[in-house]
Amino acid sequence: MTDFLFNVIATELEDAVGKENCSTKTIDKITHSVDYFWLSRMWADRGLRMPEADFVVAPKDAKETSAVLKIANYYKIPVTTWGAGGGSQGGALPVCGGIILDTKRMNKIYDINEEGMYIECGTGSIYKHVEWAANERGYATMHYPSSLTCSTVGGFLAHRGIGVCSTKYGKIDDMVMQMEVVLPNGDIIETSPVPKHAAGPDLNQIFIGSEGTLGVMTKAQMRIYAQPEERRFRGFLFQNMSDAFKAARELLQMFKPSVMRLYDEAETATLIKKIVGVEKPGAFMNLAIEGVSEMVALEEKLLLSTFKKYGAEDLGSEYGEKWWKEKITFFYPGHMMDIPQCYGTMDTIAPYDKIEKIYWAMKEAIETNFPQAQFIAHFSHWYEWGCMIYDRFIVDGKDVPQDPHEAFRLHQEIWNCGVRAALKNGGVVNDHHGVGIKLGRLMKEQYGPAMQVFEGIKKQLDPNGIMNPFKLGL
Amino acid sequence: MQFTQKSREHIESCRFCWMCHHICPIGNATGLERHTARARALGLSLVAREAVEFSEDIVANVYECALCGGCVADCTTGWDPVMFTKEARLGAALDGKLPPYVLKMLANFQETGNVYRLKNENKIPDFADSDTLFFIGEDTRAMGCAKMAVQLLQKAGVDFTVLQDEPSSGYSMSFLIGAAAETKTVMEKCAATLAKYKKVICYDPADAKVMKREYKEWGITLAPEVLTFTELLADLIQSGKLPVRAQDLVFTPQDSPLLARDLEEIEPIRSILSACGEVREMFLHGKETMLAGNLIMHQYMPHVMEKVAENRWLNAKNIDAKIMVTACPAEYVLLSKTRPAGIELMKIEEVILKCL
Numbered sequence: 001m002t003d004f005l006f007n008v009i010a011t012e013l014e015d016a017v018g019k020e021n022c023s024t025k026t027i028d029k030i031t032h033s034v035d036y037f038w039l040s041r042m043w044a045d046r047g048l049r050m051p052e053a054d055f056v057v058a059p060k061d062a063k064e065t066s067a068v069l070k071i072a073n074y075y076k077i078p079v080t081t082w083g084a085g086g087g088s089q090g091g092a093l094p095v096c097g098g099i100i101l102d103t104k105r106m107n108k109i110y111d112i113n114e115e116g117m118y119i120e121c122g123t124g125s126i127y128k129h130v131e132w133a134a135n136e137r138g139y140a141t142m143h144y145p146s147s148l149t150c151s152t153v154g155g156f157l158a159h160r161g162i163g164v165c166s167t168k169y170g171k172i173d174d175m176v177m178q179m180e181v182v183l184p185n186g187d188i189i190e191t192s193p194v195p196k197h198a199a200g201p202d203l204n205q206i207f208i209g210s211e212g213t214l215g216v217m218t219k220a221q222m223r224i225y226a227q228p229e230e231r232r233f234r235g236f237l238f239q240n241m242s243d244a245f246k247a248a249r250e251l252l253q254m255f256k257p258s259v260m261r262l263y264d265e266a267e268t269a270t271l272i273k274k275i276v277g278v279e280k281p282g283a284f285m286n287l288a289i290e291g292v293s294e295m296v297a298l299e300e301k302l303l304l305s306t307f308k309k310y311g312a313e314d315l316g317s318e319y320g321e322k323w324w325k326e327k328i329t330f331f332y333p334g335h336m337m338d339i340p341q342c343y344g345t346m347d348t349i350a351p352y353d354k355i356e357k358i359y360w361a362m363k364e365a366i367e368t369n370f371p372q373a374q375f376i377a378h379f380s381h382w383y384e385w386g387c388m389i390y391d392r393f394i395v396d397g398k399d400v401p402q403d404p405h406e407a408f409r410l411h412q413e414i415w416n417c418g419v420r421a422a423l424k425n426g427g428v429v430n431d432h433h434g435v436g437i438k439l440g441r442l443m444k445e446q447y448g449p450a451m452q453v454f455e456g457i458k459k460q461l462d463p464n465g466i467m468n469p470f471k472l473g474l
Numbered sequence: 475m476q477f478t479q480k481s482r483e484h485i486e487s488c489r490f491c492w493m494c495h496h497i498c499p500i501g502n503a504t505g506l507e508r509h510t511a512r513a514r515a516l517g518l519s520l521v522a523r524e525a526v527e528f529s530e531d532i533v534a535n536v537y538e539c540a541l542c543g544g545c546v547a548d549c550t551t552g553w554d555p556v557m558f559t560k561e562a563r564l565g566a567a568l569d570g571k572l573p574p575y576v577l578k579m580l581a582n583f584q585e586t587g588n589v590y591r592l593k594n595e596n597k598i599p600d601f602a603d604s605d606t607l608f609f610i611g612e613d614t615r616a617m618g619c620a621k622m623a624v625q626l627l628q629k630a631g632v633d634f635t636v637l638q639d640e641p642s643s644g645y646s647m648s649f650l651i652g653a654a655a656e657t658k659t660v661m662e663k664c665a666a667t668l669a670k671y672k673k674v675i676c677y678d679p680a681d682a683k684v685m686k687r688e689y690k691e692w693g694i695t696l697a698p699e700v701l702t703f704t705e706l707l708a709d710l711i712q713s714g715k716l717p718v719r720a721q722d723l724v725f726t727p728q729d730s731p732l733l734a735r736d737l738e739e740i741e742p743i744r745s746i747l748s749a750c751g752e753v754r755e756m757f758l759h760g761k762e763t764m765l766a767g768n769l770i771m772h773q774y775m776p777h778v779m780e781k782v783a784e785n786r787w788l789n790a791k792n793i794d795a796k797i798m799v800t801a802c803p804a805e806y807v808l809l810s811k812t813r814p815a816g817i818e819l820m821k822i823e824e825v826i827l828k829c830l
Binding site: 021025026027028030031032034036041044047048049056058082084085086102104105106107124126128129132133135136147149150151328329331332333334335338339 | 492493497548793
């Protein structure tokens with residue numbers, strides 16, 4: 001881009017969003033060049049500059065977003081949407097330069113609708129702020145991921161996020177009513193007024209999980225729930241994971257707890273021991289049941305009798321309560337894995353007939369091919385038909401090459417190995433962190449010829465290919 | 475730019491941590507990613523690695539923080555963005571990279587004794603000597619008013635004096651250039667002036683914070699006992715020297731971060747307001763309070779500071795607040811500028827005077 005053209009575009013963007021909301025400053029460019037993705041962090045840690053946007057813009061609403069996309073389309077400049085940068089897959093990184101469209105000025109709470117049980121807000125709202133708005137009126141969003149404080153509504157929608165109470169309340173894609181979306185050509189559309197209908201395919205679900213490749217979500221109505229009358233915790237120790245899967249599956253045919261987390265023996269002996277204090281060997285499982293007290297009492301009775309059948313040791317409520325209190329502590333520096341370690345979370349999901357097989361296949365694949373890597377896992381989003389594995393690899397800092405290119409290669413090889421083991425045994429590329437630049441190459445391996453459906457939608461909506469290029473394998 | 479080992483450790487921890495993203499009043503007002511602790515830490519970590527220059531815009535970013543400590547209080551593991559931000563300000567001063575607006579405020583301070591170059595038109599009357607000093611503070615002397623506070627102390631029979639030429643506590647210098655030798659000189663001068671008193675009552679929590687916390691860190695001995703104005707008022711009500719009568723009024727306290735976080739003083743304003751009427755809390759209060767304004771930052775980021783105050787009004791509106799009450803002169807100025815229709819704003823002394 002010539003300096004002259006750069007200035008032409010910069011002034012047009014300034015005109016679209018206001019001078020103070022369009023930046024070409026170094027601080028803004030570097031700030032938007034590193035997200036939660038390990039590779040971007042490692043790159044910065046080695047003192048290298050990640051690919052940076054040429055322009056950072058922050059529109060205040062759909063109209064300004066539309067203006068930005070029209071400019072980008074005219075000049076054929078890439079646009080990467082940025083929420084709060086808490087994504088772990090590099091989905092918000094401007095790998096091709098161009099424009100970073102930061103959504104956080106679109107943070108208005110438009111309506112707390114107590115009759116319809118939803119909050120209408122800009123997608124740039126930090127989810128914690130939406131939770132505060134709900135709490136002020138005595139409600140809750142029930143979306144409690146570890147990134148609650150550092151991700152936006154749009155960010156969660158873009159990669160299909162999930163929270164710790166998902167078993168009862170669902171994923172983010174279950175929590176949205178209607179959305180406003182700006183298409184790549186600048187048109188502003190609204191999805192169906194309700195998420196359940198027979199008026200054709202679900203427009204919401206085309207954009208949810210599309211990671212900024214098909215447009216920019218600018219407004220959303222997110223469901224709110226009554227605060228539970230009671231929330232009770234119960235910790236259990238299973239002798240092995242197989243028994244825990246059987247017990248959990250049986251339980252889920254009767255009712256849905258809110259929190260359900262099963263830790264493999266390795267994670268029980270490390271993280272759970274450190275933070276929650278469980279000392280015994282085995283597979284720790286923590287559950288929360290909540291709602292109307294009478295129902296909770298009945299559910300607790302069913303829980304205890306079901307788990308007893310499978311030999312679970314009842315550890316009482318103390319560990320579960322401690323876990324709830326500390327659930328976000330796990331993710332702070334000093335507790336969380338961090339540079340110089342090399343690590344990643346390869347969450348996948350499958351039915352109960354496959355899930356354990358996937359766990360052992362991934363564990364074996366990682367530990368055999370990368371003996372320097374530790375493999376730990378927990379299972380934390382459960383359905384009547386299956387559950388998710390949150391499996392992580394951790395390579396100690398001393399085993400991570402200092403050379404950034406070699407470290408890069410090691411990281412990619414481990415990911416290829418782990419995700420391919422999941423795919424081969426019936427899993428998916430990812431459960432709730434999304435795809436981004438990290439896993440785009442593996443999308444075709446999962447979907448095969450089905451990928452042409454995504455490619456066709458992309459081509460129709462974004463013929464110039466400006467929206468978040470190379471993400472999602474598109 | 476050289477960082478101390480301690481600061482470097484905090485920068486390295488914060489640069490890839492997003493957990494306090496929601497808490498920054500500046501970031502919430504602007505929606506800009508650079509106004510987060512992690513963005514500031516990332517920039518400074520790249521400066522420390524010499525991957526980027528300590529350039530004009532990175533220095534400016536270091537000044538786009540109110541040092542309110544919201545992120546520090548929110549951090550479960552105790553990392554401290556305020557510490558490294560202040561150190562970066564000192565670094566900018568030592569490297570000769572201070573932004574023009576900071577240089578201007580420092581020059582103002584040299585010439586007029588306050589960073590605003592403002593002379594308050596309110597003439598301070600002469601007070602008889604006393605061993606208790608009512609310390610008005612730089613912000614109020616420049617653009618506030620402590621008349622009602624003085625009136626209240628007199629009504630309570632407190633024997634006190636006020637200095638015509640009050641020294642700066644060092645708060646503004648500490649805010650602008652951190653732990654510079656010049657800041658220490660200002661603080662030492664203040665401590666020397668105050669040495670003859672037994673008690674100092676700080677009207678502005680900013681001064682109380684500096685005197686009670688920072689002087690110690692600097693190894694400066696301050697002879698008199700330092701009290702916050704609210705602390706004293708709560709005692710005066712408790713002891714019956716200010717016989718207030720509860721009114722049919724609902725008050726919502728705005729906890730200044732300086733009081734609630736830095737000085738861990740939360741109860742006095744509540745005990746005063748409870749004696750005068752009903753207390754209705756905002757959702758975020760006490761240690762979790764949100765800043766409602768900073769006058770030094772208002773000099774160079776006026777619209778952002780006004781948005782910060784507007785956001786606090788929004789919090790008050792959400793709980794149907796009737797009267798917001800503050801004990802912080804800077805917050806009072808900014809809340810006054812942005813007050814929406816339908817909610818009143820009162821200083822703490824004004825509430826008491828109304829209920830006597």
